[in-house]
Amino acid sequence: xxxxxxxxxxxxxxxxxxxxxxxxxxxxxxxxxxxxxxxxxxxxxxxxxxxxxxxxxxxxxxxxxxxxxxxxxxxxxxxxxxxxxxxxxxxxxxxxxxxxxxxxxxxxxxxxxxxxxxxxxxxxxxxxxxxxxxxxxxxxxxxxxxxxxxxxxxxxxxxxxxxxxxxxxxxxxxxxxxxxxxxxxxxxxxxxxxxxxxxxxxxxxxxxxxxxxxxxxxxxxxxxxxxxxxxxxxxxxxxxxxxxxxxxxxxxxxxxxxxxxxxxxxxxxxxxxxx
Amino acid sequence: xxxxxxxxxxxxxxxxxxxxxxxxxxxxxxxxxxxxxxxxxxxxxxxxxxxxxxxxxxxxxxxxxxxxxxxxxxxxxxxxxxxxxxxxxxxxxxxxxxxxxxxxxxxxxxxxxxxxxxxxxxxxxxxxxxxxxxxxxxxxxxxxxxxxxxxxxxxxxxxxxxxxxxxxxxxxxxxxxxxxxxxxxxxxxxxxxxxxxxxxxxxxxxxxxxxxxxxxxxxxxxxxxxxxxxxxxxxxxxxxxxxxxxxxxxxxxxxxxxxxxxxxxxxxxx
Numbered sequence: 006x007x008x009x010x011x012x013x014x015x016x017x018x019x020x021x022x023x024x025x026x027x028x029x030x031x032x033x034x035x036x037x038x039x040x041x042x043x044x045x046x047x048x049x050x051x052x053x054x055x056x057x058x059x060x061x062x063x064x065x066x067x068x069x070x071x072x073x074x075x076x077x078x079x080x081x082x083x084x085x086x087x088x089x090x091x092x093x094x095x096x097x098x099x100x101x102x103x104x105x106x107x108x109x110x111x112x113x114x115x116x117x118x119x120x121x122x123x124x125x126x127x128x129x130x131x132x133x134x135x136x137x138x139x140x141x142x143x144x145x146x147x148x149x150x151x152x153x154x155x156x157x158x159x160x161x162x163x164x165x166x167x168x169x170x171x172x173x174x175x176x177x178x179x180x181x182x183x184x185x186x187x188x189x190x191x192x193x194x195x196x197x198x199x200x201x202x203x204x205x206x207x208x209x210x211x212x213x214x215x216x217x218x219x220x221x222x223x224x225x226x227x228x229x230x231x232x233x234x235x236x237x238x239x240x241x242x243x244x245x246x247x248x249x250x251x252x253x254x255x256x257x258x259x260x261x262x263x264x265x266x267x268x269x270x271x272x273x274x275x276x277x278x279x280x
Numbered sequence: 281x282x283x284x285x286x287x288x289x290x291x292x293x294x295x296x297x298x299x300x301x302x303x304x305x306x307x308x309x310x311x312x313x314x315x316x317x318x319x320x321x322x323x324x325x326x327x328x329x330x331x332x333x334x335x336x337x338x339x340x341x342x343x344x345x346x347x348x349x350x351x352x353x354x355x356x357x358x359x360x361x362x363x364x365x366x367x368x369x370x371x372x373x374x375x376x377x378x379x380x381x382x383x384x385x386x387x388x389x390x391x392x393x394x395x396x397x398x399x400x401x402x403x404x405x406x407x408x409x410x411x412x413x414x415x416x417x418x419x420x421x422x423x424x425x426x427x428x429x430x431x432x433x434x435x436x437x438x439x440x441x442x443x444x445x446x447x448x449x450x451x452x453x454x455x456x457x458x459x460x461x462x463x464x465x466x467x468x469x470x471x472x473x474x475x476x477x478x479x480x481x482x483x484x485x486x487x488x489x490x491x492x493x494x495x496x497x498x499x500x501x502x503x504x505x506x507x508x509x510x511x512x513x514x515x516x517x518x519x520x521x522x523x524x525x526x527x528x529x530x531x532x533x534x535x536x537x538x539x540x541x542x543x544x545x546x547x548x549x550x
Contacts (some may be wrong), residue, residue, distance in 0.1 A: 056375060056550040074546075075283040079378035090369040092300055102296040105291070106378040 006032045006152065006184045007053060010182060012062035014045075014052060022048055024208040026062070031179045032152065037199030038188035039265055042053045044205045046188040047087065050155050053186070054084045080107055083146035091138055093131040096124075100145070107149040113187040115148035121170060143171070154178070154185045160194040172198045192261040195276050202261070202269050211268050214279050216259050222278050224251040225260045236274045237267035250278060284382050293379045293387050301391055304360060307388070312353045313403045319345050320411045327415060329432070334419045334436070339412075342439050346404060353400050354456055358392040358463035359475040361537045366471030371550045381546045387547075392464050408439040435525045447519060458530050461537040468544045 007030040022045045030036060040046045051057045052064060055071030055078075064071060070077040092099065096119070104110040119126060122140040130138065139162050146154060160168050167230035175198055179185060189195055202219065204212040214222075228235070229244040238247040246260065248267045270274055298305075323341045326332040364370040369380075416436050445452045466478025 051550060054376060056372060058547070058549060073283075074375065074381060075356070076286070076289065076380050077281045077283055079376055080375065084372065084376050086369065086372045088372075089368040090364075090367070090373060094299060098299065102299045103377070105292050106296075198413045 006030055007167065008063070008065040008066060009052075010063045012052065012059050012064060014048065014057070014059040014062075015062075016048075018060065021060070021208060023059075024211055028203070028210055028213060029184070030184055032184045033120055033179070034201050035175065035185040035199045036201045036203055037192075037195045038186055038203045038205065039077055039097050039190070039192055039261070040205035041269065042190060046190075046205055047157050049159050049205060050084070050186065052100065053153075054082055054155055056084075075105075079107075080149075081152040083149050083151035084152045085139075085143055085146050085154075085156040085159050087161060089138070089142055091130040091133075091142070093129060095129055097139065099130060103145070104148075107151070109150035111148050111150055114150075114265055115144055118144035118147060118174065121174060136164060136167060138179070139163060140167060140171075145175075147174070152183055154183065155178070156185070156187045158189055158191075159187060160189060160191055166219075168194055172196075192265050196261060202264070204265065206269060206272065210263075211272055212275065212279060218279075219264065220251070220257060220259050222251055223254075223257075223264070224255050225257045226255070227261060237263070237264065237271045238241075239263065284380050285386075286380075286383070289378050289379050290383045290386065292350065293377070293383050294390065296377065297391065300364075302362065305357065305395075306392070307401055308353065309403065312349065312400065313407065315349060316404060316407045318408060323414060323537075324411055327481055328411075328418055331419065333464050334415070339436070339439075342408065343443065346439065346443075350400050350404070351385045351459065354392070354396045355463045355478075356475065357396040358460040358466050359478060361388050361392045361464060362468035362476050362541075365468060365493060365545075365548055368550055371548070377549065378513075381542070383540075385542045385545050388464060388541075393457050393460045396460065403438060412436055412438050448523050448526075450523060451530065454527055454530045454534065458537075461534045461541070465541045465544070466538050468541055468548065481527060 007028075009026055009028045012023055012026040013021055014023045014026075019216070026049075031099060038046050038049065048057065052059060053066060053071060055066075055074050058072050067078060067081055069075055071078060071082075094102075100112075100115065104112070119141070122137075122144055124133075124137055124141055124144070130141070133141065139159070143156070143159060146156075151257075163171060172194075175185065175187070187195060187199065199216065201215045202212060203210060223236075225246070225248055227241060227244055228247045231238060231245060231247075234252075235245075235247045235249045238245040246263055248260075248263055251257070319341060324338065327334055327338060332338075374384075379387075407523065419436060462482060463475070463478050466481065467474045470477045
């Protein structure tokens with residue numbers, strides 16, 4: 006679905022944010038895009054949506070070049086930005102004006118999502134809280150039935166019940182022909198939701214692996230003492246939460262936050278494991 | 281699917297843009313109507329209540345009002361159309377609407393050039409019609425027999441009857457397109473203070489352009505005198521040729537500015 010080859014991008018010509026970035030993303034997956042503030046998560050998503058232009062390299066989304074912003078591709082992209090603007094109209098008017106651009110827009114599904122997110126229907130968009138607006142654009146985006154769903158910090162501004170609803174809805178929204186990319190720095194919000202982790206750090210992709218591959222190759226467990234096999238550890242109440250190579254094929258649950266910190270701190274130790 | 285232009289998609293885009301842009305548009309139109317009514321009311325109040333006698337100069341305020349306010353109205357509208365693209369949250373939603381860049385650009389032209397000019401002409405015409413009709417009913421005796429014939433003519437003339445372009449009509453038609461094209465470009469070129477920045481840019485550009493032309497003309501023609509001699513080539517209608525020349529020049533400049541605006545829209549990044 007998405008092919009990136011030797012992509013070079015920077016907001017200034019002298020300082021590149023991505024250097025020779027290459028990656029392929031396929032449908033039927035929920036990708037979690039993680040990285041520090043300023044690592045380039047949002048910029049990578051904007052490149053995919055054609056909102057910024059790369060200096061060099063090729064980028065293909067569903068066979069189109071997103072930089073051309075062709076309607077045939079835009080109909081298949083649902084982009085939920087971190088900051089957004091909604092006009093001062095009621096939901097009905099907003100849907101009437103925008104839904105017609107998406108040939109697969111599902112009004113019944115949209116109504117179901119509004120009910121699930123507990124969004125009052127008759128209210129003007131401008132009078133809604135930030136969280137309600139965010140849930141509305143998520144509901145609208147999913148109802149477009151777009152093949153590529155890009156979400157930049159979607160859980161920002163959502164309360165705790167809404168985050169749980171969000172995870173539930175996103176899990177059910179995944180179909181075989183859809184690709185969902187969710188960027189966040191709140192890694193715990195993506196627990197049990199994503200099936201592939203992409204980590205951006207220092208101009209490139211520091212890690213891209215499925216949850217299964219990660220738990221096959223790494224073991225996340227609590228240890229009492231440090232030893233040489235441990236790649237990265239953080240002190241906890243009863244010892245350390247550690248990441249170590251999974252020599253004995255143990256079953257362990259992926260700790261996204263621990264993995265995130267491990268990649269940032271011990272990139273060189275992790276790279277050979279995933280290459 | 282045609283990724284450049286589709287009439288149905290263009291119609292949807294116009295509807296959607298009206299939802300976003302319509303409120304600003306109607307407010308500006310309301311303000312414009314209010315100001316025109318205020319000017320008419322202030323200038324003609326004494327006449328309408330019979331306090332003053334009618335004089336031919338009483339309606340002279342209309343021409344500067346039409347030109348200055350008309351200019352302000354169409355430039356303010358044009359200057360605000362793409363202005364939101366300078367704001368990240370609005371730009372993302374707008375750029376990702378599934379319509380082509382060409383359709384988005386055409387929608388911009390429709391709202392800023394055609395609709396704004398027609399709307400201004402219409403409100404000016406309506407307000408003038410109302411006030412002048414009232415004035416005519418107050419001063420029905422202001423009919424006189426003109427010096428040549430016997431046909432009576434009213435001195436109280438509707439604005440568009442009095443100012444109907446008798447010549448250079450095509451230039452009157454193209455000028456609003458040219459003016460709005462400049463301010464539409466300004467609205468996408470600058471991220472903030474679009475109107476002021478565009479005005480300053482136009483002043484600087486016109487200044488430089490004027491300076492170059494004056495100096496070039498001086499360099500070419502200084503110390504020379506024009507010699508008129510009989511030529512075998514005669515121009516039948518010099519006014520018509522001048523009109524065609526000026527029209528083509530303005531049209532070309534407008535087309536260039538539109539092309540630049542389209543390119544800016546195409547390359548707009550967030």
